[in-house]
Amino acid sequence: MRLEKITLRHLKMPMKAPFTTSFGTVDEKEMLLIEAKDESGTTGWGETVAFVAPWYTEETLKTTWHMLQDFLIPILLHKKIGHPDEVTSLFAPIRRNCMAKASIEGAVWDIYAQQTKQSLAQALGGQKQRIEVGVSVGIQPSIAQLIALIKGHIEEGYKRVKIKIKPGEDVEIVQAIRAEFPNLPLVVDANSAYTLEDIEILQQLDDFNLLMIEQPLATDDIVDHAALQKKLKTPICLDESITSYEDARRAIELGSCGVINIKIGRVGGLTEAIRIHDLCKANHIPVWCGGMLEAGIGRAHNVALTSLSQFILPGDTAGSSHYWYEDIIDPEVKVKDGYIEVPQSVGIGYKPNMAVIDKLTISKEIYQ
Template sequence: MWINKIEVFHLSMPMKFTFKSAQALLNHRETLVIKVIDELGTVGYGEVVAFNEPFYTQETLPDSKRVLLNRFLPQLLAREIKHPFEIHPWMDNVTYPMATAGVENALLDLFARRQHQSIMDTVFHEETQDAIYAGMVLGDLEITHLLNQIDDYLQEGYARFKIKIKPEDGFFKLKCIREKYPDLMLLADANRSFRVEQIPELKKIDELGLLCLEEPLAEENFLAYQKLQEQLTTPICMDESIQTVEDLKKAIQFKACQVVNIKVGRVGGMYYAQQMIELCRQHHIHFWIGSMMESGISKILHVHLASLKDNYIPGDLSSSRRYFSEDVIQPEIIASQGLIQVPKGPGLGVEIDEDILKSLTINHAILDRDML
């Protein structure tokens, strides 16, 4: 197939509240939506989920946008493609995993639509669930607010909660939650905020029966993680510490973690996400699906991935309305009684509302094969 036209929509989505983690404050979300159109007029969408600031990983949205418009997208228009994964040898997934993933995801959506297949059926050849359990992520909130939010979302049907923590009060908050809800499915994400001297705090957290502890250490070496995992019963979960398949192999070799949070953008696309899932399966590492406060285009892809039957826990996947007052996909994502339906149609299985997409766009670029 040939890609004849590519559109890049730079979105700015106002958030309904300010999200706070150990590393960042976020009150609006910018991403890039990539729309690809082939010679038959088939359309596919993908999203580049880099943040404006490098608080999570190194790639920033201005970097992704520059490399896409100057290099990746003109190169894509210039070659025939038999399968979306063919882009990986020449797109730089180490420096620009999120840009690469956005392009690959758009091509996969298009490719699957061409084949009249769901995006999961084009990549994985296995049975999947029709619905998945939703999971709520709560930022670093003041304790009474945090407990109230848990009450509210429990009533809405959410059963799994992830709390963003920092060294100063992470144990205190988790202990309060545990006292009120002894059986809650609970995990914590420290986003690399604990220094090695603060390991005693992590040992206290270890007593609270968490499903896993995500990215506890500021230390970026797997030996430190190995030593920590030896001292903890709670499984350590890696997120931003694993960006490439090589990183995952190293983490396995070091026994640095027992669990991996998979996000398609962070790892450079479904091609790598699938390789990582297979590696996890071979080495008895648990995996589950994260999220990045993105629009429905990337989030619904993660809903699809979370439909693999051996996910360790429900993902960071909640209703579109949790963060945004409107979503660019139709139907939007709805967690009802704690469940999200997995779309069945071709590609991502959802339609894009171009009116909403355009209303959220702050910059729009069009590349055409005729212009090469």
């Protein structure tokens, strides 16, 4: 394929359930949609996952736009691409900027899947027909409200629940949830809010039969995490710390984690995500698909990726209606009894809903 026309759209989507972390609240998600058309007219779609502010990683919506416009689109436009894997080497001279790279690489994978007449899941090597789904709950105003929300999600059928913790809002909350739901598969995610000095708190969390503790220590650390893992029986799951295959290899070698959360955007695309998946499989490290409050295009890519066999644990890939009044794909992603059916039709398996996309678009630029 050769990409001949790339349309970038900047969308702003109101969230049905605003998502609060220790850094603030996302009540409107902004993203760029990448619509890439090749010489035969096949169109592939990608979505950026960076937030407006750099609280999760250093990328922002504006940096992804800058990277796409000034570097990544010029590299790919009119270039012959035989297989999506080649995008990784074409982008190799550009340091980091994983979310920007992943967004357009995803569109290339979508085109490739369509041209080889496969579903995106098949093109990635995925075999599962349905995937298990968990839900991530943001910080709530009170423990009572958190428990009520969790109760609702269990009734909806979600297979596990993840809550956010931070110093001062941790042990007491977990204790209250455990008292109510002794057997719930429960995860806590600290988004790097602790240091090794907090080891006593983290050791207290070790007594609650948690499925894992996600990213307790610094975003760029694997050394302290290795020290911590030696002192905990609960597996540590790394999220922010893993931005590449090499990061994953080093973390596994050091014993920094027992689980890895794979996010396509954080690791620079589907090709790198598959490499990390395969590495984890060879090392018996369970993985799951993380979420970035994606709209339908990003969510569709997550569903396809999760069909690979080492995605053993339920992902943060809740259904469209958990986040959106109206998603940008048709049909929307639906969760039934805690599962999403992996689409078997060609490409991502969901159609971009142009009426909704147009309504939410605040600006648009074409490169050709």
